[in-house]
Amino acid sequence: MGDLPLNDLGRGFAALEAELRSTVDDVLSSGWYVLGPQHDAFEREFAAAVGAGHCVGVGNGTDALELALLGVGCRPGDEVVTVANAGMYTTTAALKAGLVPRFADVDPSTLLLTAATLEPALTPRTRAVVVTHLYGRLADVRALRELCRAAGVALVEDCAQAAGAAGEDGPAGSLADVAAFSFFPTKNLGALGDGGAVVTHDADRAAVLRSLRQYGWSAKYTATLPNGRNSRLDELQAAVLRVKLPHLAGWNARRRGIVARYAEALGDGPRCMVHGRDAGSPAYVGHLAVMSTPDRDADRAVLAAAGIRTDVHYPTPDHRQPVLAGTTGGLRLPVTEQAAGQILTLPCFAEMTDVEIDRVCDVLRGF
Ligand SMILES: Cc1ncc(COP(=O)(O)O)c(C=O)c1O
Known part of the structure; x- marks a missing residue:
């Protein structure tokens, strides 16, 4: 596999x-x-x-x-x-x-x-x-x-x-x-x-x-x-x-469905899909399936061991980017900064198979 x-x-x-x-x-x-x-x-x-x-x-x-x-x-x-x-x-x-x-x-x-x-x-x-x-x-x-x-x-x-x-x-x-x-x-x-x-x-x-x-x-x-x-x-x-x-509307519906299944698999706990609550709403199109986790590195390692690739969107907030060094020095954005350390993006694309979605859900259920 x-x-x-x-x-x-x-x-x-x-x-x-x-x-x-x-x-x-x-x-x-x-x-x-x-x-x-x-x-x-x-x-x-x-x-x-x-x-x-x-x-x-x-x-x-x-x-x-x-x-x-x-x-x-x-x-x-x-x-x-x-x-x-x-x-x-x-x-x-x-x-x-x-x-x-x-x-x-x-x-x-x-x-x-x-x-x-x-x-x-x-x-x-x-x-x-x-x-x-x-x-x-x-x-x-x-x-x-x-x-x-x-x-x-x-x-x-x-x-x-x-x-x-x-x-x-x-x-x-x-x-x-x-x-x-x-x-x-x-x-x-x-x-x-x-x-x-x-x-x-x-x-x-x-x-x-x-x-x-x-x-x-x-x-x-x-x-x-x-x-x-x-x-x-x-x-x-x-x-x-x-x-x-x-095809856009159909693809968006499929993406929403994927995020809904991830949200269900995570259940109620310290981990959640950031927009899991909106996964059935037309105001959400599942562009990125992002979960929030208090232990990102460990979760990433578990997903990687199961052959599931992940990414972080985005690891460095704009006000901390090198190109802005010296211009945003004292600025604190507490929610943005905390989230940058807790977000983790899971696979999500319209052509994903049900078997693949299940494969991710099985790992999420174990968290
Ligand atoms: C939120 C957001 N804004 C703007 C852009 C910029 O688009 P582009 O890569 O086509 O320049 C992207 C994607 O790359 C994006 O995700």
Whole structure:
């Protein structure tokens, strides 16, 4: 019996191989490789799927975050508040845009930003807040929106881990001023390479984003906006994403089912699935199956001995990253810091077999 991986992208490809090969073939022979018909169709289909009026395809999720921040009017020196437990992506995007990242702690039960954890991090210099739907669980955007509106700051959703999640107020991507998606291959909706998108209800903002992703052009060869760059979703990736998009809801349901079974296997005790309580909710899409454990190293060793691979998302909070050394010195984020030592990611992907899920559950039951 081989090791059980955290994810197996080869199985995802195999499941759709004929369709993927055929659409890639069509693109190859079309003679159109960037910003063509596949891209335009994907933008329309994805905007509709996430309940936003406009979608702008870009090169990756980090570019999507950076463009989203510029698109809501952030200028160099402005502060952006975000969480420190979401893998440094928003912080990287903010730094690239010349912004100053500030960090808010998270709720201990969901590890998500809430209005209560955000409020103390807002300052008069805050221009935007980025809320990450971590591990695929929608944050309470309604409460954050009210707080941001009162403070006069923009709210950006980071939906990289939450494609297809939907709450009472609508899908991830439709809940704030603007939203960023990643289509990195491991995402719930993953391309066969890098890809990303920014979505918004606002037509004027979408026009700004379209300009920023392509040299700041207002027309071909006329650079009008500052901070333009080249970040476009190419035809091959757009075509691949169009094949995959209709399957997203089914894959998400399967992921939720996996997390529900892990939660059941762990039972009531000191260990739990971070979003086990939400495993039946459409507001959660099981992007990462993360458990919380008081004894991570030991648990990891037991799982490894059973041939089950694990990982940690993420071991070093942003405010402790070397690149920020000297800038966040005294900052304490007690919940974020404690969680970083207790989280452990288990295998979870739509093509996992029932036998494989049982294999993980057997180990979890023994904890
Ligand atoms: C929460 C989150 N935000 C942003 C990103 C950045 O996406 P990309 O890798 O496409 O730049 C990722 C994934 O990598 C992510 O998990």
